[in-house]
Each structure stands twice: as structure tokens, then as C-alpha cells.
Amino acid sequence: MAKHLVTLIPGDGIGPEITRATVSVVEASGVDIEWEVIKAGQSVIEQYNTPLPDYVIDSIKKNKVALKGPLTTPIGTGFRSVNVGLRKALNLYANIRPIKTLPGNGARYEDVDLVVIRENMEDLYAGIEFEKGTAKTRELIETIEKLGEASIKDDAGISIKPISVSGSERIVRFAFEYAQKHKRSKVSAIHKANIMKHTDGLFLEVSRDVAKKYPDIAFDDKIVDATCMSLVLNPHNFDVLVLPNLYGDIVSDLCAGLIGGLGLAPGANIGDEYALFEPVHGTAPSHAGKNEANPSAQILSAVMMLEHLGEFEAAAKIYDALRLVLSKGEQVTYDIKRTLTGSTDGAVSTSDFGQAIIEAMGA
Numbered sequence: 499m500a501k502h503l504v505t506l507i508p509g510d511g512i513g514p515e516i517t518r519a520t521v522s523v524v525e526a527s528g529v530d531i532e533w534e535v536i537k538a539g540q541s542v543i544e545q546y547n548t549p550l551p552d553y554v555i556d557s558i559k560k561n562k563v564a565l566k567g568p569l570t571t572p573i574g575t576g577f578r579s580v581n582v583g584l585r586k587a588l589n590l591y592a593n594i595r596p597i598k599t600l601p602g603n604g605a606r607y608e609d610v611d612l613v614v615i616r617e618n619m620e621d622l623y624a625g626i627e628f629e630k631g632t633a634k635t636r637e638l639i640e641t642i643e644k645l646g647e648a649s650i651k652d653d654a655g656i657s658i659k660p661i662s663v664s665g666s667e668r669i670v671r672f673a674f675e676y677a678q679k680h681k682r683s684k685v686s687a688i689h690k691a692n693i694m695k696h697t698d699g700l701f702l703e704v705s706r707d708v709a710k711k712y713p714d715i716a717f718d719d720k721i722v723d724a725t726c727m728s729l730v731l732n733p734h735n736f737d738v739l740v741l742p743n744l745y746g747d748i749v750s751d752l753c754a755g756l757i758g759g760l761g762l763a764p765g766a767n768i769g770d771e772y773a774l775f776e777p778v779h780g781t782a783p784s785h786a787g788k789n790e791a792n793p794s795a796q797i798l799s800a801v802m803m804l805e806h807l808g809e810f811e812a813a814a815k816i817y818d819a820l821r822l823v824l825s826k827g828e829q830v831t832y833d834i835k836r837t838l839t840g841s842t843d844g845a846v847s848t849s850d851f852g853q854a855i856i857e858a859m860g861a
């Protein structure tokens with residue numbers, strides 16, 4: 499029997515292509531993994547009437563670890579988000595997104611090395627929404643007005659932003675524990691507490707309390723809009739950032755831009771029992787089926803997975819080979835080629851990029 503049994507969700511759009519390249523690279527590293535390949539998303543909706551059939555959750559609960567490609571959330575079919583559904587069903591409350599400069603990709607900054615830790619279960623992103631003009635929304639508006647809180651227009655839709663003490667404590671503690679484990683020196687809590695006093699204000703208050711329990715790690719806090727500006731001006735001032743869900747979503751894409759784009763930004767969703775590894779990016783529909791997308795973020799997500807499984811040697815082997823291929827700048831996908839030369843001429847395919855990494859591993 500294989501040493502590790504891992505659920506593999508190839509996903510939609512570019513997902514199958516980038517996960518195929520990733521699996522080849524992981525297997526070439528010599529690590530002993532048996533993949534349980536599970537379909538989810540767009541390709542199963544017709545058959546199961548849901549993008550997230552129970553067997554997906556069952557497989558991850560059984561194997562405890564999953565590697566996932568991006569999934570499409572179909573618009574207008576009543577499904578809010580497949581990804582949010584998956585994170586909620588498995589209580590994957592912490593989203594880790596390391597943002598580290600890779601060589602030779604033409605990114606605007608050198609030596610960026612920070613980590614975005616995003617709360618995954620609460621906030622506006624939890625998706626408690628009320629559609630404009632419905633009876634429920636009218637009732638909610640009346641209640642809010644009765645409580646004397648505000649007057650809301652009749653034609654407004656409403657989203658609810660729950661942020662709890664327990665949810666905030668859990669993610670901020672996770673950020674400090676992560677900082678300790680990975681020898682990081684500072685945690686910054688990112689918020690908009692000056693305006694949203696009872697939600698972001700609560701997150702900030704809890705962050706300050708938790709920070710007192712970790713005197714060996716520096717702590718500061720920053721307002722989210724100022725954070726965006728500072729990240730663009732000087733990303734080297736940041737170390738570990740901990741953010742409520744929606745800011746975490748937005749700021750992590752900004753951070754991916756600092757290191758050369760979404761094709762290079764990996765991620766992990768972690769809970770107390772299960773772990774699911776996936777790139778920050780989505781299904782990139784315009785590149786789907788063309789074998790041209792960059793599999794680096796997916797491969798780096800697999801590297802994070804291997805570290806989680808204790809397979810440090812295989813993880814390092816893949817990481818070093820990826821760096822080697824990127825640093826040469828020859829066998830790279832269209833996105834990197836375009837950044838480097840202003841043209842996609844000479845770009846290699848997704849599968850050839852994977853093959854170049856495999857060859858570099860042998861070198």
C-alpha cells in the first residue's frame with residue numbers, strides 16, 4: 499500500500515491540465531502517494547445536481563489530505579460558492595498563502611517573502627445574503643429600522659458580516675503559531691476597525707489580546723486600504739499578515755501580483771482535522787483546454803502538501819527544480835514569457851513545463 503493516500507480533485511477549466519503536470523512532478527520526486535481521483539464542480543452538476551456531491555467530502559474526510567485544482571462556481575444556479583462550501587464542510591478555517599519571490603519571472607520586486615493568513619469561515623464572504631425586493635429582505639430592513647440602526651433603501655440587497663470572538667481568536671492564534679513554527683518575526687493584523695467597529699474592531703481587539711501571549715513575535719496592526727498601498731510601495735516591510743475573510747481574498751491576489759502573478763501563488767486550507775491544498779487562482783476559462791496555463795501555483799501547493807505530510811526531501815527537490823527552471827527563463831509558460839519579453843513567443847506548454855521540472859530534478 500502507498501505510504502500516503504491523497505484525494506485529488508482535478509477541478510474545472512485549466513484544473514485538469516495543471517493537476518496532471520503536478521502529479522507527474524510529484525511522482526517523479528519519488529514520494530509514495532496513491533491518488534484517489536474525485537470529480538467535483540461543473541463536470542458533475544448535471545449528474546448530481548450539485549457541484550459538491552457528498553462523495554467529495556467523504557473522500558477528504560477519509561484521507562484527511564486533498565490536492566485540488568480550481569473549481570467553477572456556476573453563476574445563477576443557486577450555488578453560492580463551491581470552494582466556500584468545501585471549506586465550511588471540512589471546517590478548514592485557516593487559509594495560508596505564502597508569497598515568495600521566485601527567480602527569473604520578471605516580477606517587479608525582488609526578495610518578497612511574506613505570508614497571508616486568511617480567515618476562511620466568517621465575514622461577508624460567508625455568504626449570508628438577502629436579495630433585493632424579497633419578503634425576507636423587506637422584513638430585515640423593517641427590523642433594522644425598528645431597532646433605530648439605519649434607514650435602508652427598499653431596493654437594496656443586503657450582505658451580513660459576522661465576525662466572532664471565537665473565530666477571530668482561532669485564526670489569530672493560528673497566525674502566531676505559524677509564525678513561531680516557521681521562524682517568522684512579526685504578525686500584522688489587517689482590518690478596517692476605524693469604520694467597522696463591531697466586526698473589524700472586534701477582530702483587532704482579539705488580535706491584540708492574542709498577541710500578548712506571544713511576546714517573542716512582534717505584532718502590529720494596519721488598516722486594509724493603507725496596507726494595500728504599503729504592500730505596493732514596500733512589500734519587504736511585511737512578514738505574516740492575518741486578515742478577515744474578504745480582505746484576505748483581495749489582498750492575497752494583490753500579493754500574487756508582487757511576485758509575478760496568479761500562476762505562481764500557492765495556498766493551503768487547514769483545519770484541525772483536514773487539509774486541502776490549492777492554488778490562489780481560479781479556472782482561467784480563456785486558457786482551459788489549451789495546455790498553456792502555468793502549473794507553478796498548483797505544483798507549489800503540492801510542495802506545501804508534501805511538507806504537511808512530512809515529505810520534506812521530496813518537497814525540497816521539487817521546489818529547487820522549479821526554481822532552477824524558472825531561473826533559466828527558457829522553458830516557461832506564456833504568462834512568464836510575456837512578463838520577461840513582452841511576447842508569448844517561445845513559451846512552452848503546461849505539460850512541457852512540468853517535464854522540464856522533472857528533468858531538472860534529475861540534474
Ligand code: NAI
Nearest residue numbers: 567568569570571581760761778779780781782791792833
Ligand atoms: P482566475 O484566477 O481564473 O483568472 C484571473 C486571471 O489570471 C486571468 O487572466 C487568468 O487567465 C490568469 N490566470 C489564472 N491562473 C493562471 C495560471 N495558472 N496560469 C496563467 N494565467 C493564469 O479568476 P477569475 O477569472 O476571476 O475566475 C474564473 C473562475 O474561477 C470563476 O468561476 C471563479 O469562481 C473560479 N475561481 C475558483 C477558485 C478556486 O477554485 N479556489 C478561486 C478563484 C476563482
